[in-house]
Amino acid sequence: MIKNNTPDPYVTLWNRCEAWFLEHLQDCMNGDDFTEYQSFRHNADTHIRARSRLYQGEKLDRVMVHQYSLKAGRSGLVIFGYPRVEYAIPCFLLHIGGMPPARTLLILDLAPIDPALDMTPFQTVAAQQRAVLGLPETQVEWLQSVTSPHLLYCPLKPLEPEQFFATFTATIETWRSAYIEPAQRDTNAAAVQRRSAAIVELKRVLLRNDPAFPVFTRAFGQSMSDVFAEAAFGGNPGVTIAEAVEPLPVPGSWINKKLGVSWNADAQERIHEAPAFLRPIIRRIIEKEAVKEEITVVTLELVLRCEKKYRSGMEL
Incomplete structure (x- = not known):
């Protein structure tokens, strides 16, 4: 114990x-x-x-x-x-x-x-x-x-x-x-x-x-x-x-045409570290954040900022 x-x-x-x-x-x-x-x-x-x-x-x-x-x-x-x-x-x-x-x-x-x-x-x-x-x-x-x-x-x-x-x-x-x-x-x-x-x-x-x-x-x-x-x-x-664990997503393969947002490879890799059931949820949150900030390409820096902003609601 x-x-x-x-x-x-x-x-x-x-x-x-x-x-x-x-x-x-x-x-x-x-x-x-x-x-x-x-x-x-x-x-x-x-x-x-x-x-x-x-x-x-x-x-x-x-x-x-x-x-x-x-x-x-x-x-x-x-x-x-x-x-x-x-x-x-x-x-x-x-x-x-x-x-x-x-x-x-x-x-x-x-x-x-x-x-x-x-x-x-x-x-x-x-x-x-x-x-x-x-x-x-x-x-x-x-x-x-x-x-x-x-x-x-x-x-x-x-x-x-x-x-x-x-x-x-x-x-x-x-x-x-x-x-x-x-x-x-x-x-x-x-x-x-x-x-x-x-x-x-x-x-x-x-x-x-x-x-x-x-x-x-x-x-x-x-x-x-x-x-x-x-x-x-x-x-x-x-x-x-x-x-x-599933293979890493192909670099640049994440594109939300409706929102006009794409992803850098290192940002994709960071999200891929999350539990499988959380990945689509996290991705949606970050893409909406990108639209609010008028960002067209999600970078690792944006992902890290969103983690800091939203992580408090994700308890083990």
Whole structure:
């Protein structure tokens, strides 16, 4: 767990959630056997921390527990739990962070990797907890193809993380009792291939749209960012940044004829670093900014100015 020597009061809560998660799964994986990666970047203007721990179990190929801190009051907890492909067990997905309690981001799901999985136990729990937390029925568009329709989502709205604790506990217990414990080993080649493909696609979608890696690359360097990516999306089967990220756009290929705005190659590359689901949104914002400033070619300088102007609304 991250030591609570930062001004962020929620680090204590993330530590508590992490300990609770490990305690409830102690019969499914060894909480005393793990690999850990940490990195820090501190200076007068920067306070970035990241720490990943990797666990395994008889039926679990990889469980990553990750805590991050971007600055005081802005931190979060991410847990990805992937089964071994010989078992029909949904993947555990959690991200809670943002700037709680006023602007809390929550994504919590048990993502099915096999059409034979009965998702009724999680459907029941999710419906109960959605009502308790007052969460909307809204889904996360970029995740819909790889998650369950019961995913719990708080889109940067008020949510006390303490209220979330009961929901977190209910989801862990459902994952363990309804899916991990009863799962039987199934080595049927077609079934294994089907689950493997589903896990690869899930990891690819998560990696392409994860907003953490541009931050980590700038703070820690590409090599350390790759380490955190491997921690989150490696394993068997695994996905690397090189495999998941689309090629750079052809220089000069971005042209908005309606607005009369084109892009320099270095400006395109900068936007390409953003999560895939954010790129079209960012591009529209910057092109409108260019029109307001009567600029016909978007440069890196304009992109950086827009980042500084609008980034405060994009919390991890």
